[in-house]
Amino acid sequence: MTIAAIVVMGVSGCGKSTVGALLAERLGWAFEDGDGFHPPQNVEKMRAGTPLTDEDRWPWLAAIAARIATARAGGAGVVVACSALKRAYRDRLRDGHGDVRFLHLTGEPGLIMARQAARTGHYMPASLIASQFATLEPPDTEADVIDLDVDPEPPAIAHRAFAALRRRGDIA
Known part of the structure; x- marks a missing residue:
């Protein structure tokens, strides 16, 4: 099966954007940072240290799903960095298609919190990491997810992501 999109998922600070950009470059695909799809009111909420609600996230996820649909229609793959913390969010990105794969970046909360705290120039404060871990529904039973x-x-x-996708036959 040809896949339309790879979503690099996980809590803030886990490396989604960095890993996603590296993987997209290796594949020769477009890269999209999910942060760029947030409406201004979501960014302001996060900047103020207020966790987003499901209602805040639905328009954001719809915009990312639309970008995936564009990739699907154009036959050009896309790698997207998106937290996709809940199964319902991942289902929205799948949009009923079997051509989306998820790379779940996972690790010790202390390591991820330290990385987030060291970030500069990003609106997401380290204080929201705990709420992201609390919201995360691990994709343990989802066949289209690879944990890294x-x-x-x-x-x-x-490199490990590329190798895992290749072993599964998702990419050539």
Whole structure:
């Protein structure tokens, strides 16, 4: 099966954007950072330290799903960095199609919190990481998800992602 999209998912600070960009470059696909799809009111909420609600997230997820649909229609794959914390969010991104794969970046909360705290120039404060971990519904039973440990450096994670997708026959 040809896949239309790879969604690099996980809590803020786990490396979604960095790993996603590296993987997209290796595949020769477009890369989209899900943060760029948030409406301004979501960004302001997060900047103020207020966790987003499901109602806040639905328009954001719809915009990302539309980008995936564009990739599907155009036959050009896309890698998207998107937290996709709940099964319902991942289902919205799947949009009833079997051509989306998820790479779940996972690791020790302390490591991820330290990385988030060290980030500069991002609106997501480290104080919201706990709410993201609380919201996360691990994709343990979802066949289209590959778990990847965030402990290695991003190039190694992207390499492991590529190898896992290749083993599954998702990419050539």
